[in-house]
Amino acid sequence: MAEERELAVPEGLDGERIDVALSRLLGLSRSKSADLVMAGHVDLDGRAASKGDRVEAGQWLALRLPDPPAPPQIIAEPVPGLRVVYEDGDLVVVDKPAGVAAHPSPGWDGPTVIGGLAAAGYRIATSGAAERQGVVHRLDVGTTGLMAVAKTEAAYADVKRQFKERTVDKVYRAIVQGHLDPLSGTIDAPIGRHPGADWRMAVVAGGRPSITHYDTLEAFAHASLARIELETGRTHQIRVHMSAVRHPCVGDSTYGADPRLAERLGMTRQALHAARLSLDSPSSGDRLELHAQDPADFAEALRRLGGVPSLT
Numbered sequence: 006m007a008e009e010r011e012l013a014v015p016e017g018l019d020g021e022r023i024d025v026a027l028s029r030l031l032g033l034s035r036s037k038s039a040d041l042v043m044a045g046h047v048d049l050d051g052r053a054a055s056k057g058d059r060v061e062a063g064q065w066l067a068l069r070l071p072d073p074p075a076p077p078q079i080i081a082e083p084v085p086g087l088r089v090v091y092e093d094g095d096l097v098v099v100d101k102p103a104g105v106a107a108h109p110s111p112g113w114d115g116p117t118v119i120g121g122l123a124a125a126g127y128r129i130a131t132s133g134a135a136e137r138q139g140v141v142h143r144l145d146v147g148t149t150g151l152m153a154v155a156k157t158e159a160a161y162a163d164v165k166r167q168f169k170e171r172t173v174d175k176v177y178r179a180i181v182q183g184h185l186d187p188l189s190g191t192i193d194a195p196i197g198r199h200p201g202a203d204w205r206m207a208v209v210a211g212g213r214p215s216i217t218h219y220d221t222l223e224a225f226a227h228a229s230l231a232r233i234e235l236e237t238g239r240t241h242q243i244r245v246h247m248s249a250v251r252h253p254c255v256g257d258s259t260y261g262a263d264p265r266l267a268e269r270l271g272m273t274r275q276a277l278h279a280a281r282l283s284l285d286s287p288s289s290g291d292r293l294e295l296h297a298q299d300p301a302d303f304a305e306a307l308r309r310l311g312g313v314p315s316l317t
Contacts, residue, residue: 018030023038077108077109098282101152142168172284191216216235270305274302278303280297
């Protein structure tokens with residue numbers, strides 16, 4: 006049953022737009038607040054509110070908040086192309102293909118790494134939210150490569166600690182538009198939600214500290230092959246930072262890539278591949294050094310550019 010609430014507009018919000026007022030009162034994003042108004046879930050002094058309304062101190066807001074959706078469920082189903090590259094009693098590391106999410110989430114009904122592992126009979130740690138049990142780090146749906154999943158609670162805690170202490174090394178290969186200048190460097194720019202589209206990330210003042218190191222491996226006529234190493238691990242970090250320096254990953258339409266170049270290279274996703282993962286085994290302490298070859302579409306894009314794919 007939907008929750009109903011009544012709130013008085015405080016003096017500090019006098020004259021504000023209704024979506025701004027709701028955002029501050031409820032702790033929601035402005036876009037979600039505006040969605041509530043547009044859906045007819047908000048009354049202002051007894052009448053249906055509209056998006057252009059401005060509130061006055063002392064007015065009453067009546068809200069009908071929809072029930073939160075049920076948490077996504079893990080569905081055990083085989084995932085073509087999902088390859089296990091390492092397994093021990095603590096961890097399973099997969100080479101994730103494009104078009105596969107790390108775990109279930111609202112609005113995603115496609116294949117997931119967790120569902121694929123469940124279908125293959127792997128036991129995964131129960132730590133973490135119900136839909137992302139055992140997931141210690143994620144790759145975007147369109148990003149390929151190495152992703153580790155914890156099999157035990159102790160391993161989950163240990164690898165999470167390693168990520169927090171920044172002792173896990175993650176190296177990516179990316180095909181980016183144009184030529185990076187300088188050819189090697191560090192991008193140190195804070196990342197947070199895009200102020201006008203909270204489903205995207207952006208370099209914003211007050212965002213979380215984010216550091217990306219890159220080296221140009223090869224330069225072509227219209228693009229470059231780059232080796233990228235993350236010092237931090239923010240959502241969409243490489244994609245946001247490459248876009249911020251005006252060299253978005255080829256095929257990354259979300260962050261401003263030119264679709265014509267992607268079409269020429271046969272890329273239907275962002276050209277980003279998690280090629281190397283290095284971390285300590287939670288049980289033995291031995292350093293694990295894992296590699297994943299370029300996927301077929303990435304290698305074909307390099308062939309069209311005139312390069313020879315290789316391991317990082």
